[in-house]
Amino acid sequence: MKHWWKVLASGLIAYSIIAGMLVPLSPGILRVHYDRAVSPGDELSLDIVGYNTHWTPDQTVSAYLRHEEQALKAYRIKVFDQDSVRAFFDLPAELPFDKASVLFTAVVDSESDGFAILPDAVAVTLADSTRGGQKWSSEMDLHQRPLMTFPYRSILEETIRNTYYHVPMWFAMTLLFFVSVVLSILYLTSNKVKYDLASQSFIEIGVIYGLLGLITGMLWATYTWGEPWSWDVKQTVSALALLIYLAYFVLRGAFDDADMKARLSSVYSIFAFAAMIALIFVVPRYAQSLHPGAGGNTGLGSEDLDNTMRMVFYPAIIGWILFGTWIALLLYRIRKIKNKFLIDEQAKATKDRPLDSF
Amino acid sequence: MKQLVYFFCTTLLALSACITEAHAQSSVDAFFTQDGKLYVVVGVLLLIFISMVFFLVSMERRIKRLEQKDRNDH
Numbered sequence: 001m002k003h004w005w006k007v008l009a010s011g012l013i014a015y016s017i018i019a020g021m022l023v024p025l026s027p028g029i030l031r032v033h034y035d036r037a038v039s040p041g042d043e044l045s046l047d048i049v050g051y052n053t054h055w056t057p058d059q060t061v062s063a064y065l066r067h068e069e070q071a072l073k074a075y076r077i078k079v080f081d082q083d084s085v086r087a088f089f090d091l092p093a094e095l096p097f098d099k100a101s102v103l104f105t106a107v108v109d110s111e112s113d114g115f116a117i118l119p120d121a122v123a124v125t126l127a128d129s130t131r132g133g134q135k136w137s138s139e140m141d142l143h144q145r146p147l148m149t150f151p152y153r154s155i156l157e158e159t160i161r162n163t164y165y166h167v168p169m170w171f172a173m174t175l176l177f178f179v180s181v182v183l184s185i186l187y188l189t190s191n192k193v194k195y196d197l198a199s200q201s202f203i204e205i206g207v208i209y210g211l212l213g214l215i216t217g218m219l220w221a222t223y224t225w226g227e228p229w230s231w232d233v234k235q236t237v238s239a240l241a242l243l244i245y246l247a248y249f250v251l252r253g254a255f256d257d258a259d260m261k262a263r264l265s266s267v268y269s270i271f272a273f274a275a276m277i278a279l280i281f282v283v284p285r286y287a288q289s290l291h292p293g294a295g296g297n298t299g300l301g302s303e304d305l306d307n308t309m310r311m312v313f314y315p316a317i318i319g320w321i322l323f324g325t326w327i328a329l330l331l332y333r334i335r336k337i338k339n340k341f342l343i344d345e346q347a348k349a350t351k352d353r354p355l356d357s358f
Numbered sequence: 359m360k361q362l363v364y365f366f367c368t369t370l371l372a373l374s375a376c377i378t379e380a381h382a383q384s385s386v387d388a389f390f391t392q393d394g395k396l397y398v399v400v401g402v403l404l405l406i407f408i409s410m411v412f413f414l415v416s417m418e419r420r421i422k423r424l425e426q427k428d429r430n431d432h
Contacts (some may be wrong), residue, residue: 017403030393051393156393165402212409216402223398327413334420 006326012319014042020164020312026145027053028152029118032084039127041093046074046106046122050083051152062141063087064107065122066152070096070136071107090133091124101125101229107140112147149308150287155224162220164316168215170238172320174280176206176328177245181273184266186345193342196262199269201331203248205324225290233287237279244272258342 001007033047047064055061056079063085074087085108095102106121150160183199186192217235218228229235245309251268255261286293292304305313336343390397 021399025394158396159398160401162402165399165406169406208409208413212406216405219401219405220398223395330417334417334424335423 005322006272009319009322009326012315013323014265016164016168016312016316016319020316021163023308023312024149025152025158025160026149027051027113027116028154029099029106029108029116029121030154030157032118032121034122038091038122038124040091040095040124041131041133042091043133044089044091044122046087046089046259048087048106048108050085050087050108050113050116051157052113053083053108053110053116055079055082055085055108055110056112059111061085061108061110064109064140065089065104065124066107066140067102067104069138071138071140072134072136092136093132093136095124095126096136105190107142109140109142111143113143115142116152128193143259148308150309159220159224160309162188162216163305164312166213166216166220167313168317168320169209169216170280172324173206173209173213173318174276175321176209176324177273177276178323179328180206181270186189186270187266193258193262193339193346194336196266197335197339198328198332200252201265201328201335202325203245203269203329206250207242209320209324210238210245214239214242216228221290230290233284233289234280234291237283241276241279244275248272258339287336 030049030051030053032049034044038044046063057125061077061079063077065072072089073089076088076234078086078088080086087108102118102124104124106263107115108117109115119355153160180199180202183195183202187199214235221230221232222228225232229234248265248268252261252265255264
């Protein structure tokens with residue numbers, strides 16, 4: 001079957017939507033609450049709200065405060081609900097670190113859910129108190145987390161699923177632009193108009209993907225970074241790269257002479273690709289960014305993409321690339337009909353003077 | 359065609375009215391205030407889907423123009 005790859009494209013996208021939406025998040029801690037400032041030696045009762053947790057009073061549920069290698073286990077824990085517990089700590093007289101204030105990670109461990117954590121949950125600040133309580137210890141006895149879940153990360157929460165819908169847009173856009181460069185080079189070496197038309201079609205769907213990446217990113221940022229546009233490096237450079245590619249269409253519109261139009265826009269598309277690679281893949285490495293992969297780190301680390309996520313993420317990328325190719329070929333066919341006269345003329349000319357085609 | 363669109367729209371409106379009546383506004387509110395921010399993911403998927411539909415419509419318009427030109431030429 002000739003169209004197998006179109007079926008594959010639809011299947012992979014459908015799979016990424018179904019699996020990406022249905023696989024649950026691993027159990028996490030949504031928020032903790034305590035009603036006054038905490039100092040060493042204090043009694044602390046900590047209200048913890050879980051997410052996707054199944055805590056019950058009849059299983060071992062334990063809570064910890066932890067910073068680096070030091071931890072403190074709650075001496076008592078009260079389970080109210082499947083996602084709500086209160087943990088009681090009797091803090092030691094001193095902090096195990098030489099600091100005035102330490103932010104502790106809250107950890108709740110249970111047999112059913114494994115461990116759930118919330119970083120920087122409790123601030124303990126030094127004060128003049130010498131009352132001693134429990135002892136710090138480096139031991140934590142944690143259970144396995146459930147398999148086949150996406151990682152729970154505070155602030156991101158369920159929106160971690162956008163990794164399968166927002167990020168593939170950019171990956172696919174890059175590949176579609178790369179194909180357009182290859183086609184532009186083919187045009188420049190062969191002078192056949194059809195390659196230029198194909199190149200233009202790949203750029204068109206690539207730009208659509210880029211714009212989609214930009215607006216989906218802005219929607220995502222509104223709920224995680226707090227505002228749609230925060231002049232983050234990657235936001236800024238990808239907007240710039242898209243402007244460069246939008247100018248490609250302006251450039252095409254500026255020429256009446258078909259040959260000149262094809263030649264110049266082919267050259268432009270090669271430069272635009274080089275500029276895009278420099279902007280999106282090189283510049284963010286040297287800057288601070290809210291995006292993952294900034295500051296010299298390549299791409300997505302294991303913190304951003306674990307093995308379960310890979311099982312959805314990579315198929316989504318392949319799916320969107322194939323889908324984009326499909327659309328690009330449709331656009332190419334429309335353009336071929338529109339420029340039929342031009343192509344026929346060229347074919348006739350090469351037939352008359354065969355040496356010209358080499 | 360126009361009648362069909364009218365029919366479709368009124369049916370949709372009536373249906374949505376029924377649904378809101380039955381579940382009360384609370385289920386919609388609950389979706390947008392729930393913990394976990396799942397609505398952001400739904401929004402992203404809808405954005406992609408709607409944009410693709412608009413793109414298809416624009417492509418159809420281009421094809422229509424070509425067909426008209428073809429008809430005029432003959």
